[in-house]
Amino acid sequence: MQPDIVTKVGNNGNTCIQHGPLNDRVYLMKLDTADLPDIVDEMESLGRENGYSKLFAKVPAFAAKVFLDRGFAPEANAPGLYRGERSGVFLGKYLNPSRAEQCDAATIRNVLEIADAKTVIDPDEVDTASVVALDAEHAEELAALYDTVFDSYPFPVDDPAYLRDTMRSHVLFFGIFRRGRLVAASSAELDTDWGCAEMTDFATLPEYRKRGAALRLLTAMENAVREKGFVSAYTIARAVSPAMNSVFARAGYVFGGTLPNNTNISGGLESMNVWCKSLAE
Incomplete structure (x- = not known):
């Protein structure tokens, strides 16, 4: 299977996402906060259009609320990851609920x-x-x-x-x-x-x-x-x-x-x- 696509999006082309069938997800790798809140809706549209089962994002803690308000849930927290001062938050949203089930x-x-x-x-x-x-x-x-x-x-x-x-x-x-x-x-x-x-x-x-x-x-x-x-x-x-x-x-x-x-x-x-x-x- 071909590797997933990594691409720059957003108003200034500074937000980086990866998406594709290999990982079956949209992954927000790098957020330009100037693209909030629209980038969250764009992720969901991209996921649904391609039939992906998961949306995944790594964002600074101060930006997490925008994702939480749109149905994401926190999955991991890394204290001090953002400039040594604030947490990095890893969030997920499941477009197919079965993907959230952990058999392991x-x-x-x-x-x-x-x-x-x-x-x-x-x-x-x-x-x-x-x-x-x-x-x-x-x-x-x-x-x-x-x-x-x-x-x-x-x-x-x-x-x-x-x-x-x-x-x-x-x-x-x-x-x-x-x-x-x-x-x-x-x-x-x-x-x-x-x-x-x-x-x-x-x-x-x-x-x-x-x-x-x-x-x-x-x-x-x-x-x-x-x-x-x-x-x-x-x-x-x-x-x-x-x-x-x-x-x-x-x-x-x-x-x-x-x-x-x-x-x-x-x-x-x-x-x-x-x-x-x-x-x-």
Whole structure:
């Protein structure tokens, strides 16, 4: 299936949305508040016209009421995500009520119990020497890694051209090599307006898992984005993955909520957990 479309809309072309049949949703990724309240109605019209089953939005807390008044419900909250001062709120509205039903609720609770039991570690104790910054020359190998690890993904990370384009604009990629081969990678997606970074796109080849690669990558990314002046970080992690949720818990991230049946990843729609952390010294 073709990847969903990412497009700029609104009065000044500053609001960014993603939509399409792969994730079966309209996702408001970046809001220009000058487009309120009309953008909310436009999202619903777009969703209904295309038969999508979910509307999903990430907005600063002060803008949430407009969405709540139009039938959205809060699904997660990330304190300090907006410029370190206000929460980022994740909201959902279901155009098909069946999509809101979670068949994996018990599994998600168990994953969160496992993560909650983890001890937070000092980032200075994490060895990041093996982590390197990736650039356009690594795009082909990086895309091949993502293609190997994921049966499906919400963004076309298996496309080298897409990776190069995001590297030029707003995404930092990092990797770990073994014997000259890229075996693990991740990215930090930078939002200069919000002063935050999304820690995402974690992938490790099966034979190199359970060796701490994700934690090393995450710690290196935190150091890099903190040096650039970003004050907070968050992730939208697979809710049924004990490994990834535990990584963020060990790194001191705070659980913010679960997004039901939100993202097409690893072959189907999955619920996702939001975790956030202040990067202030």
